[in-house]
Amino acid sequence: MSLDTTRHAPDPAPREVAPIPDPGVEEHLPRYTDTDERAGRRAYRQIVALYGLSPLLAIAAIVVYFAVPTTLSFELGSETIRVHHALFGLLVGLAILCIGVGSVHWAKTVMADTEVVEERHELASSPQDREIVAEQFAAGTEESGIGRRKLLGVSLAGALGTVALPPLVMLADMGPWPIASTRKETIEKTLWAEGVYLVTDVTYRRIRASEVPLNELVNAQPENLQDLHGAEFQQAKAKASIIIVRMDPNRIQVPESRRDWNVGGIQCYSKICTHVGCPVNLFERQTGHLLCPCHQSTFDLGNSGVVIFGPAGRSLPQLPITTDQDGYLVARSDFTVPVGPSYFERDSTGDYEEGDR
Amino acid sequence: MAKPAATSADAPVLDDLRPPAPSPGRGAAKPLRWLDDRLGLARVGRAGLRKVFPDHWSFLLGEIALYSFIVLLLTGVFLTIWFKPSMAEVEYQGSYQLLRGIPMSEAYMSTLDISFDVRGGLLVRQVHHWAAILFVAAAAVHMLRVFFTGAFRKPREINWLIGIGLFSMATVEGFAGYSLPDDLLSGTGLRFVDGLIRSIPLIGTWAEFFVFGGEFPGTLVIPRLYMVHILLVPGLLLGLIAAHIGLVTYHKHTQYPGPGRTNGNVVGYPLFPVYMAKAGGFFFIVFGVTVLMGATMQINPVWMYGPYNPSQVTAGSQPDWYMGWVEGAIRIIPNWEWHVGGTTWSWQIFLPGVGLMGLLFTGLALYPFVEAWITGDRREHHILDRPRNAPTRTALGVAGITCYGLFWLAGGNDILATHFHLSLNAITVFMRVAVFVGPVLAFLATRRICLSLQRRDAERVLHGAESGVIVRDPQGGYSEAHEPISQEEGFTLTQHDQPLPLEESPATDERGVRRRGAGVTGFRARLSRWFLGTRIPKPTRGEIEAAHEHAGQIEAAHEPDAAASDHRDDAVDARP
Numbered sequence: 056m057s058l059d060t061t062r063h064a065p066d067p068a069p070r071e072v073a074p075i076p077d078p079g080v081e082e083h084l085p086r087y088t089d090t091d092e093r094a095g096r097r098a099y100r101q102i103v104a105l106y107g108l109s110p111l112l113a114i115a116a117i118v119v120y121f122a123v124p125t126t127l128s129f130e131l132g133s134e135t136i137r138v139h140h141a142l143f144g145l146l147v148g149l150a151i152l153c154i155g156v157g158s159v160h161w162a163k164t165v166m167a168d169t170e171v172v173e174e175r176h177e178l179a180s181s182p183q184d185r186e187i188v189a190e191q192f193a194a195g196t197e198e199s200g201i202g203r204r205k206l207l208g209v210s211l212a213g214a215l216g217t218v219a220l221p222p223l224v225m226l227a228d229m230g231p232w233p234i235a236s237t238r239k240e241t242i243e244k245t246l247w248a249e250g251v252y253l254v255t256d257v258t259y260r261r262i263r264a265s266e267v268p269l270n271e272l273v274n275a276q277p278e279n280l281q282d283l284h285g286a287e288f289q290q291a292k293a294k295a296s297i298i299i300v301r302m303d304p305n306r307i308q309v310p311e312s313r314r315d316w317n318v319g320g321i322q323c324y325s326k327i328c329t330h331v332g333c334p335v336n337l338f339e340r341q342t343g344h345l346l347c348p349c350h351q352s353t354f355d356l357g358n359s360g361v362v363i364f365g366p367a368g369r370s371l372p373q374l375p376i377t378t379d380q381d382g383y384l385v386a387r388s389d390f391t392v393p394v395g396p397s398y399f400e401r402d403s404t405g406d407y408e409e410g411d412r
Numbered sequence: 413m414a415k416p417a418a419t420s421a422d423a424p425v426l427d428d429l430r431p432p433a434p435s436p437g438r439g440a441a442k443p444l445r446w447l448d449d450r451l452g453l454a455r456v457g458r459a460g461l462r463k464v465f466p467d468h469w470s471f472l473l474g475e476i477a478l479y480s481f482i483v484l485l486l487t488g489v490f491l492t493i494w495f496k497p498s499m500a501e502v503e504y505q506g507s508y509q510l511l512r513g514i515p516m517s518e519a520y521m522s523t524l525d526i527s528f529d530v531r532g533g534l535l536v537r538q539v540h541h542w543a544a545i546l547f548v549a550a551a552a553v554h555m556l557r558v559f560f561t562g563a564f565r566k567p568r569e570i571n572w573l574i575g576i577g578l579f580s581m582a583t584v585e586g587f588a589g590y591s592l593p594d595d596l597l598s599g600t601g602l603r604f605v606d607g608l609i610r611s612i613p614l615i616g617t618w619a620e621f622f623v624f625g626g627e628f629p630g631t632l633v634i635p636r637l638y639m640v641h642i643l644l645v646p647g648l649l650l651g652l653i654a655a656h657i658g659l660v661t662y663h664k665h666t667q668y669p670g671p672g673r674t675n676g677n678v679v680g681y682p683l684f685p686v687y688m689a690k691a692g693g694f695f696f697i698v699f700g701v702t703v704l705m706g707a708t709m710q711i712n713p714v715w716m717y718g719p720y721n722p723s724q725v726t727a728g729s730q731p732d733w734y735m736g737w738v739e740g741a742i743r744i745i746p747n748w749e750w751h752v753g754g755t756t757w758s759w760q761i762f763l764p765g766v767g768l769m770g771l772l773f774t775g776l777a778l779y780p781f782v783e784a785w786i787t788g789d790r791r792e793h794h795i796l797d798r799p800r801n802a803p804t805r806t807a808l809g810v811a812g813i814t815c816y817g818l819f820w821l822a823g824g825n826d827i828l829a830t831h832f833h834l835s836l837n838a839i840t841v842f843m844r845v846a847v848f849v850g851p852v853l854a855f856l857a858t859r860r861i862c863l864s865l866q867r868r869d870a871e872r873v874l875h876g877a878e879s880g881v882i883v884r885d886p887q888g889g890y891s892e893a894h895e896p897i898s899q900e901e902g903f904t905l906t907q908h909d910q911p912l913p914l915e916e917s918p919a920t921d922e923r924g925v926r927r928r929g930a931g932v933t934g935f936r937a938r939l940s941r942w943f944l945g946t947r948i949p950k951p952t953r954g955e956i957e958a959a960h961e962h963a964g965q966i967e968a969a970h971e972p973d974a975a976a977s978d979h980r981d982d983a984v985d986a987r988p
Contacts, residue, residue: 074953075902080672144535144707152700158693173464230621285501286631293722331607348727350743368749396607397758398617403751
């Protein structure tokens, strides 16, 4: 057991004299199971019982797996317990646990528990080894000719470095390049345009201005969203989702530039938070504040959606709306600024700020 | 073909050249010999079979992480049999009534199928998720144990770095995993990551388009995360784990101070049989417990959230616990965003998201080297520090935990607000201050507590253990009798070094000649004083002897007194 100890280096800095000398490893005290025949037999029986129980549980689990229908369930308080899942899991879990508990019990009660001392070995190589390696390395370098013909190493390094570039370049097509023209067609554009009707989420019903309740949030989408499917649908919805809110026209401040963006106090904002893009949906009726449930950015819908609390850096974009001749809400244009979270190339000078006219 | 002219009876080929068997059990002798002929197993066994491991409960923490990783591999393989990493739109027609007819991604539908239609599928899914949470938690607590006991010191710095790599990989792995089902919660998490990636100055939009294959959410991110989750990161984790354990084997395990434990030995039990039974058994315990958790404790019921819908979110959305502190930082930071020219710099997302994570992992990675530089300690350490004996390190650690914990709490500021009927805004503002002040207070308090514990140790060494016996002396005064502590305990309490702070010494002497081994700047000396300067000197041998003599005199003073010869008669048992 004890390895080569002669090479073990003492601490470089001498240790101060220990105030109390090391008495050496404690004397081994026998356990109950060592001294008491009956305790020893009991531990032995317990271990075998645990090991014996495990296959029984495992077989029971197999029976449950095939015999219990997966649809069987019962109510326990407010929880639905699925019998197949719970019973199978309990039996398998206990079967595994039995092996573990049995083994640890064996180790602690039956196996010898005398502590053993093992010397540590020197981690560093011996000075001779280091010398030999240095010599071998020097010899190898010499034989390779790299010492005399310097360009060998330089050109190899250059080749290795350059040959790594093609594979890297292949990553350049992981996605479309977000150059200005691409951005204009993707993240800076939504389905909204002049004449696109505002429809209710899910049911796609056009919304009459007269049916928008006071101080209540209405979730809405552009009518042309229903033509899309799959990824296109999700991408469009992630930008076009809006909320409609009707507030007392006397309570809201409408800047000069947005005078014709609302219909008698009905305003329409992007539902996508300007922070990291969660849908903003917690509305406080008394104050007209809209709170994002993810990071609690708070926007004042009575004041063009400016940020009044939280980590969002910009106002919620407002969608200019009007009504058609039948009184249905319809968009006047796309959003005037990109919706959703900020990105580096975003020109955020056009966003509404407190005090803008 | 030429025939040999003759054969010699003593040709070497007729000799038995097989090496002597390593004398294993009779039944296994043959296959073992077969293997040893080819692999030289006996040599490995000779070095490793009776390798000694020290015993301590805190050494189990890393084991829990290792075993839950194995559970993750086993359950993960089962899940890949059924999971379809596709964002193609399908209409659900499975057995969960409430979602029938609803369009969703194939990823979400296959997750529902695993949960409802694959026998045992829900169990395996839940075991996988619980094991993942346990994996990261055990790794984190294991790292704290290594930190507070100074196990990262020479020669184990590289293994500490591997550990940091493992911990950061584990969080990435966990995040990639819980993003896969494409339910409302995981989709909201991905939306957050999209915002986080976008916020990187200069390259954010490019990174977003490259990760998502275009605009969020697209069709590529889940297949890509699937590759990351089941191939890339697990491969890295496996390699790092092998290196981690390989280095533990090479260095041999550290041990806590105690009688007979020196810097040059390791005291414990042999690998075979004790540690094979203990560690192997512990694997089955961890496995069994995670299976029982999967069977009885619901986790991530994705069918209740519904498929991902970019216009919906549930209030109180939370990431898995190990992302909570980043979430908290994102929530409480003021809205610092620059709008310069035609560009937007989202510091309020980039700093707490990317910056803070980078700071944590860089700080952790550099710590061993910074501490060694401050203390000037170049020795090997195989005996662990008791945290109280390294008060500044311990205080730094607790300050770090406090900071992390406050950020983590801030990640649930909405839940704190609703449960304790507090103002959300007030909690947020409080946290903005607390994440800076809290760690400082924790540092000061912890260092004092450490010093007090050192003082108590010194007290115990000098005056012994409180016996709980109150003695009335002939004058009527009361005092508590102390019993001397064992030499074993006394040694354990006094074996530690108390290194002195570095002294300032210029690199060159007054003639401008470089001096060997010098070059401690004033700054480094000040840091060193700050780090090592506060401590309670441990009692010297002389002090201990004097104290024991003193105690003996008191004892002697009592003894001749006939009336009080058996002073236990009028002793008051003060034990509770």
